[in-house]
Amino acid sequence: MRKYFAIFKFNLKSELNFKADYIFSLLSFAIHILIFNALWDYILKDRAIAGYSRPGLIWYIIVGEFIAYSIGKKSYIKVSDMIKNGEIANILSKPLSFMKYIIALEATSVVNIVINFVFAIVLGLCMGGVLHVEPLQLLLFVISLILALTLVILVFVFIGLMAFITEENKSFYLVISKTMLLLVFTPLEFFPNIMQKILSFLPTTYIVYPPGSILVNFNLHQALFLIGGQLVSLALVGGAVYLLNMKGVRSINVNGG
Secondary structure (H helix, E strand, O other): OHHHHHHHHHHHHHHHOOHHHHHHHHHHHHHHHHHHHHHHHHHHOOOOEOOEOHHHHHHHHHHHHHHHHHOOOHHHHHHHHHHHOOHHHHHHOOOOOHHHHHHHHHOOHHHHHHHHHHHHHHHHHHHOOOOOOOHHHHHHHHHHHHHHHHHHHHHHHHHHHHHHOOOOOHHHHHHHHHHHHOOOOOOHHHOOHHHHHHHOOOOOHHHHHHHHHHHHOOOHHHHHHHHHHHHHHHHHHHHHHHHHHHHHHHHHHHOOO
């Protein structure tokens, strides 16, 4: 484990060198929230739709944006590039596991997560006001948020590993990321029934929607159902990542890199 911790520390130092990236990311985060704050304020006024008031919707969007900005497309690009440029062969020639190497790289996201989390709370208090939450609600929200962040990392790693199968995997990123973004700005309840049924079968639905819904439109039965959906999605995507990694690494070993 010591060697993977060394990889983590090295990449963490590299990440911290790009301070401008963090500043522009937070600026973009704030602009999105300002735009949708004005939009939902104009649409809703003092009304609530499907249990969501304007302050609740702002908090919902902030949670979604937090997840989207904390784990960006860098995750899939890093994995994809390692496969395409042959760096994976160099990694496998050393006493390293490719999946553990990826985990060490992805662990550096903790910096981005902490910065965005603090910024999201400040932004939420300024634009959405103070939310009144129960202790159980808060606990389930934290659990759901951790599961969501884990799931989005696995989804992007899966897209990166698709480079084992097809050289151009950007199309997978575009389709999957756009499906995820559908629910960043609009809760599932706002879609027609047929769309709700379709989206409920997609793992990407369980990235953004559950933590936001639990935080601002809490229902214990629904919250447990959504967390269950996240666990199933984690198992499915995690299994796909494992199989893709095994297939790719095996083909490289057979062909001699």
